[in-house]
Amino acid sequence: MESQNLVLDLEKIEKAYPENPIEFFKGKKLCLFKACLEAYFPGVRWGIQDLLEALDIEVVTCSQQSCCSGTFFQRNLITRSQFSAINERNLNEMNHQADIVLFSCNGCYNSVLRGRDFLKVPEVKKKTQDILESLKKKDLGENYPGKYDILDNTELRLVHDLDFLYLLKSNVLDSLKFDLKGLKVAVHYGCHYLNLERDKDTVESYLKDKKKLDEFVSLFGGVPVDYQEKESCCGWGASQIVLNPKDALKVTFNKLKSAEDVGADFILMPCPTCLYTLSKPEYREKMFKWFGEMLDIPTIHLNELIAILRGCEEERCITLRRKTPRLEEIFNIITKE
Amino acid sequence: MDKYTDADWNWDFFKELVDDVDENKNIIACISCGKCVGDCPASKISNFNIRKIIQKILRGDRSVLKDSDIWFCFLCERCKRVCPKENINIPLLILNLRNESFKKGYGPKYNDLTKYVEMSERFLTNGTVLDNPLGKELPQDRVDELNEICNFARIKYVFKASKNKKQKKKK
Ligand code: SF4
Ligand code: SF4
Numbered sequence: 001m002e003s004q005n006l007v008l009d010l011e012k013i014e015k016a017y018p019e020n021p022i023e024f025f026k027g028k029k030l031c032l033f034k035a036c037l038e039a040y041f042p043g044v045r046w047g048i049q050d051l052l053e054a055l056d057i058e059v060v061t062c063s064q065q066s067c068c069s070g071t072f073f074q075r076n077l078i079t080r081s082q083f084s085a086i087n088e089r090n091l092n093e094m095n096h097q098a099d100i101v102l103f104s105c106n107g108c109y110n111s112v113l114r115g116r117d118f119l120k121v122p123e124v125k126k127k128t129q130d131i132l133e134s135l136k137k138k139d140l141g142e143n144y145p146g147k148y149d150i151l152d153n154t155e156l157r158l159v160h161d162l163d164f165l166y167l168l169k170s171n172v173l174d175s176l177k178f179d180l181k182g183l184k185v186a187v188h189y190g191c192h193y194l195n196l197e198r199d200k201d202t203v204e205s206y207l208k209d210k211k212k213l214d215e216f217v218s219l220f221g222g223v224p225v226d227y228q229e230k231e232s233c234c235g236w237g238a239s240q241i242v243l244n245p246k247d248a249l250k251v252t253f254n255k256l257k258s259a260e261d262v263g264a265d266f267i268l269m270p271c272p273t274c275l276y277t278l279s280k281p282e283y284r285e286k287m288f289k290w291f292g293e294m295l296d297i298p299t300i301h302l303n304e305l306i307a308i309l310r311g312c313e314e315e316r317c318i319t320l321r322r323k324t325p326r327l328e329e330i331f332n333i334i335t336k337e
Numbered sequence: 338m339d340k341y342t343d344a345d346w347n348w349d350f351f352k353e354l355v356d357d358v359d360e361n362k363n364i365i366a367c368i369s370c371g372k373c374v375g376d377c378p379a380s381k382i383s384n385f386n387i388r389k390i391i392q393k394i395l396r397g398d399r400s401v402l403k404d405s406d407i408w409f410c411f412l413c414e415r416c417k418r419v420c421p422k423e424n425i426n427i428p429l430l431i432l433n434l435r436n437e438s439f440k441k442g443y444g445p446k447y448n449d450l451t452k453y454v455e456m457s458e459r460f461l462t463n464g465t466v467l468d469n470p471l472g473k474e475l476p477q478d479r480v481d482e483l484n485e486i487c488n489f490a491r492i493k494y495v496f497k498a499s500k501n502k503k504q505k506k507k508k
Contacts, residue, residue, distance in 0.1 A: 039467045063473045066464035066483055074412050076435050076444070077457065077492040085486045089479075121359060135482050191413035233378045237411030240379075242452045243445070244409070247382040 005116050006091075008100060008157040010167055021167050022055065029058045031098035033090075033112075035105035036067050037272035043317040044104050044272050047303030048161055050312060055171055064093040070111035074238040080118045081127035087115030088132060092148045095156045104161045104303055106192035106271035112158060113196070119150060160193065162270040162302060166212045173219060177311035178334050180222030186264035186297075187213040187224055188255070188278070190271040191233050213268060213302070220309060229258035234274040241277060246290055252277055253287045256295045266298040266330050268305060275301050279322060298327040308334055347397025354394065358433045363424040367391045373416035373427060385409040387416060387427055390434075402438040407431060408445060439491070457495045461487065 013024045030052060038045045045061075052059040066086065073083040091112070094101050103109035119125045132148040165172055194210065214224040235241055235252030256278060259267050269275055277283065279299040288294040300308075300318075307317035314331060354361045371388050379385040385406040393401045401407060410431040417426060438444045456466045461484055464475035487493055 034470070034472065036466045036470065038471045039465075039469055042471055045471055061472055064476065064479050066475055066479065067460055067466050069460065071456065071466060072460065072492050074432070075453065076432060076439055077453075077495060078487060078490045082486055082490055086483065089482060089486070131486055135485055138481075138485060191411070191415060195414035195418040197418070233411055233413050233415075237378065237413065239452075240409070240411055244383075247409075250382055251378055 004152075004154075005113055006151075006154070006156060006158045007113070008159040008163075010159070010163055013167065022057075022171050025057050025100070025168075028099040029060060029097065031094045031101045032059060032061050033068075033094075033101050033103045033105075033108050034061055034065055035103075035108050035272050037105065037276055041272050041275060041301060041304070041319055041322070043304040043307055043319060044275075044301045045303075046312070046316050047301070047305075047307035048102065048104060048165075050316075051172065051175060051303075051306055051310065054175055054310075055168070060097055062090075062094045062097055065090045068108040068111035070107050070114075071239065073111070073114075079127075080121075080124050081131060083111075084115040084118045084124060084128040085131040087112050088128060088150050089135075089148050091151050091154075091156060095151060095154055099155060100157045100159060102159055102161055102164055104270075104301070105273060106160075106190040106196075107273045109158070109160045110192040110196060125150065160270070162193065162212055163209070165302065165306070166216070169216070169219060172306060176220070176306075176309045178309050180217065180220045180309075181333055181336075183222045183265040183330065183333065184225045184263055185217045185222045186227050186230070186259035186262065186267045187217060188230070188234065188259075188267050188269040188274060189213060190269055190274045193270060194231060213270065216302070217268065220305070225259075225262050225264050227258045227262045227264065229255045234269075234277040236273055236277040241283070245286065249283060249287050249290065252283060253291050253293075253295070256287075256297055257293065260295055260297045264297060266300055266327075268300055268302060270302045272301060275299055281324075296324060296326050298324060298330055300327075300330075311335065346395070348395075350397045350399055351394055354430070354433055354437075357436075358429060360424070360426050361430055361433060363422070363426065364391050364394065364430060366422045367395075367425060368422065370421060372419045372421065376415050376419045378411050378413060378415070379409040383409040387431075391430075401434060402441055403443050407434050407438065454495055457492045461492065461496050 013021050017023045032045060032049060035044070049059055066089070068090070069078060069083055069086045072078045119128060129150055132150065135148055189210065217224040232255050233251055234255060235248045237248050237251070240248040267278060269278070284295060304317050308331060318327065318331065351365070367388070369388055369392065373387050374380050377385070377387060383406060390401050390407065410428065412428045412431065414428055417428065435444060459466055459468065462480065463470070464480050464483055
């Protein structure tokens with residue numbers, strides 16, 4: 001049997017609940033997939049968690065979930081079946097706790113879908129199951145003897161935060177206290193959202209996704225601005241920034257510069273890995289050293305922005321360590337009564 | 338100009354790659370249109386050229402495994418999106434080539450990449466790649482499971498190598 005990719009069918013929900021898609025989520029438990037990089041950007045987690053609580057949707061995190069391991073798979077440090085086994089272990093744990101898993105990170109989302117994809121290859125599927133069997137034999141964990149299997153017939157569904165938030169956009173808008181006051185926003189979707197086909201059935205759904213962030217900016221009262229490098233990579237490039245920093249940071253530099261050149265007030269994105277690359281002060285300094293220009297355009301994750309617009313305390317929405325004068329300025333403009 | 342002639346076709350290397358990862362068979366449909374290269378971030382900053390790499394594979398030219406180019410791919414999946422042919426999965430092909438390159442001892446030396454050693458170490462001791470995760474740490478039983486899953490994987494050797502290095506330093 002073919003393993004399902006488990007992506008939540010948004011079109012079906014839209015059809016079943018055309019007036020109020022939030023009804024679909026009532027009585028369901030949502031689990032936030034913990035992205036490692038949320039440790040640096042807690043607002044990415046709190047932004048969506050606070051919103052869901054305000055919308056009366058039951059939200060949990062899973063204490064048994066590990067890192068998605070995408071970074072190790074992408075550097076050939078684990079095999080396809082080991083990668084899939086790590087994913088299945090996580091999904092099994094979440095399946096105990098929740099009906100739907102939400103992703104704040106393009107990388108984690110792509111990892112889990114990629115892991116599911118590999119299970120379509122019979123040989124990888126068998127090896128993955130063998131690995132999970134070996135965990136059963138070891139009986140690791142007194143309370144958890146032999147509990148992992150590939151989730152073949154499961155109700156569990158996966159959804160990217162951006163797709164989820166877009167589906168509930170009217171509820172999101174109703175919950176806001178502030179608006180963007182005409183600020184110019186350059187949006188960055190990130191490669192593993194922009195180029196992803198694993199979760200799409202039709203060309204329409206594929207194209208629709210490429211406008212969601214732009215639409216959000218307009219709905220929030222801002223102006224989405226077009227820029228040359230809109231679709232380019234943030235520079236992370238599956239750790240190219242670690243391996244070949246100068247070349248990779250050129251990609252980052254071009255992106256930031258292109259957004260600054262069209263007068264964007266900040267860059268908005270749905271991924272903490274892109275956020276890390278585009279905002280890290282050490283990287284900005286290196287770019288200054290190597291390419292001769294200090295770029296100070298602020299960067300914000302969609303979940304953080306929603307938190308700011310909902311009037312959450314500054315410390316909870318934006319990490320203190322990331323505070324720069326221009327980010328502070330944006331915060332003050334938005335939250336001015 | 339192509340330095341190959343028709344007499345250069347050789348399927349051995351291609352077959353090996355397909356044996357390893359079945360999906361690689363789709364590269365045979367490549368029409369050399371170069372769309373993937375035009376949109377590739379790695380091609381903008383290096384000599385990396387996926388169209389040429391595919392050509393080399395189809396000619397049985399194993400020198401790609403030694404090429405530093407294959408380590409430049411961003412795995413961004415852009416090529417998959419723009420390729421006019423169905424199911425050519427270049428990022429997966431690249432991962433496969435890197436794997437072969439590693440096996441032959443050509444790959445980068447991870448032990449020297451402190452960032453990777455640190456990340457691997459944290460993953461196998463805490464289940465995350467960063468210190469101080471937001472929320473509770475992963476229970477030890479679950480960490481043991483990750484170690485069991487990663488048995489015989491390169492991640493373990495990177496980790497072990499780092500331990501040995503540290504011990505040597507202490508001595
Ligand atoms: S996945 Fe690799 S080959 Fe494909 S566009 Fe991205 S960098 Fe280029
Ligand atoms: S875009 Fe596809 S068909 Fe064209 S050269 Fe690249 S891999 Fe071949």
